[in-house]
Amino acid sequence: MACNSATCQSGGCYREDNGDKIDDQFPQPPPAVATESTQQRLSNGKNSDSAFCIKCKLKESMAAAFSSSSASAQVTGGGGGGGRGGASDSSPYCGDCFRSNLYGKFRLAVTSNALISPSDNVLVAFSGGPSSRVAIQFVHEMQMKAQKNFDASRDRSLPVFGVGVAFIDESSSISIPAEKFSQAVEEMRLVVSNLAPPVKEFHVVSTESIYSSDSNNGRNRLKELLNAVADVTGKEDLLVHLRMLALQKVALKNGYTKVLLGTCTSRIACRVLEATVKGQGYSLAADIQYVDARWEIPVILPLRDCLAQELNILCSLDSLKTVEVHNDHHSGINALITSFVKLLQEENPSRESTIVRTAGKLTPFHFNRMPEPDDCNMQLASQRRQKKYNLKPNESLPPESPCRICNSPLKKSDVKSYKLENQIMSAEDISNGCCTSCQFQILPKDISLLEHFYSLLPPQMAARGEYSCLGEDRWLREQIQDCLLSDTEDGT
């Protein structure tokens, strides 16, 4: 319960000797601390001996550039890209080294986890925000380099991966003024078209498209579904799950082989706390790795090691256009956590990284690595890379089916095993097929409403977990199939 100050990371964790109330301003860490990271310098403001970039030592560091420019004139807003600057623009690197450092993190993530292979067709999810904007930019740069190598090579053996961009239109679930919306979409289209060659297709997908029926019917079902969720946080989370379904659908339809998200360290830190606070500690590890191959089209997170602050700086440094589609206004628990993490990050700039590093020590699942391709050589290489965890699913047990709504792996002791009566889904079956978190915050409390709620779910969610209902019998049968003499159970 006591603060173990040997490991305490806050700069000042003691009171003034005269017993006064704790000073809310944390004192600057003493200059003798040798372990001060470069990240901490970001919040220390001007540091007199870092006038030059700490990496190349040639150009002026951004910190020096910022403090000299703001000293004189009024701050009108940092470089191009408008107003996102301020103290966060100060960095011990010069602009070029900063950019190459950030791109380097992206490239390292891609290469060491085999996220993108030459034969891939990658769909990048674009929300308009800075993280996904940088994701598109970096993927484009990587693609251009690959194209250059291809053009220069003689045998043209290694193809160049393809890239597409998708924007999820949530206007039927979130109110956005129509004019603002269409303008935003046009701006995004322009951004994508400017990132050529190589040309990238831009898809606008509406959430209701996940329903296979016509769009009106889909829109109504979607509205009814969302209205049936009473909990504010539950509704927000359900929208996130639907977003992923929409991405999967457009990826499948257009022949993409990977879905790329711009999820950054800061977003993952929030996700870690969100999961903890919602009782999802078991499945947390599944959502925060570089690879999430639960889905039909595997999802990759190459910006996992980049902080939101860094991505913001890059956008303003390179004038990368971002588009605000709607005031991404979170409420409830998610908003509380976002502001909590922001507070912690201000107090200690390495907090987000520490949170993600801690969560990174949780054991991932077998689907958190790239599914092995058929090519023998690739198999060996990826096996060498993935030696860290023995992640093969246990083949002597029936496959676990995930939560119907959020697709998270269910802890065995939480799942009440059940057998379907005549293959009709009862209210209890519906409830049992979901994780405890979704049961609480998404499913209706009133049991009599459960069946109707189930009918409102998009087909992909309703179909999940059907395996487990019929599954265990079928799986057992498959195990002993070769010794059975008849095809049916009663021996006829």
Next chain:
Amino acid sequence: MEAEEVVAKPPKGRFCTICNQRRAALKRPKTLEQICRECFYAVFEEEIHGVIVDNQLFKPGERVAIGASGGKDSTVLAYVLSELNRRHNYGLDLFLLSVDEGITGYRDDSLETVKRNEIQYGLPLKVVSYKDLYGWTMDEIVKLIGLKNNCTFCGVFRRQALDRGATLLKVDKLVTGHNADDIAETVLLNILRGDIARLSRCTSITTGEDGPIPRCKPFKYTYEKEIVMYAYFKRLDYFSTECIYSPNAYRGFAREFIKDLERIRPRAILDIIKSGEDFRISTSTKMPEQGNCERCGYISSQFSVPSSDFLLLSMVLFA
């Protein structure tokens, strides 16, 4: 026992949702149910009984020491445990065990409370003091080393003091009043600080089974707010301030956050504990070794202590 209110229908307000007879007097922090006082006492006490039984915390005939600081958690713990011991025949020999760190204006006041508890609950009290064990009070130590690292020392000393007190009392088990809020806070803090080793241990309801005295936390799922409510309605005698030397600016962040969270979704506190229990932490994850002190052989988790502190530590322990 209070006399039941004899009314056919309450003038305003509603009936208790559990017994439907008495008027609802409060909203239960954990579930927001509107219930009467008697039903609150009943659910509060029976839930703790459930935790004790489900986790097999005690065996009949055991001698059990209750870590008593005089604060609300330990006071309510002593009260409820002795009540449940009687009601459900646990067959336990209960004692109060208090540690006197020698902090003027804080510990001496709370010790008076514990002495009153001894009389009020009829539980024998043993006080172990840093002065007797080590020849130093915390006041003296802080005067020497200042306000940095003082909590570290106090924590180490207290653990040893509790164990020694427990040995003197010849008890089989130690119970402490750590509540759900404490444990949720600790889970969060360990995530924030990157302490994966502590994260894997901090949700255990029983710890130290391989050590001299196992310790358990019957209040693991009990909300702090409910403990306060229970103490308030039952008019239990307790002392509430924070240690005057405690800096803990950092734990304050987590505490604020949990209070805000509880307001939005009360069950989140239990959800944090559940997450803590469910985290997939591989047993082969490199954990810091828990070894023994090179000098006295007592268990120690740190291999190296700054030399000036080591000097002080050895002065304290071996003077």
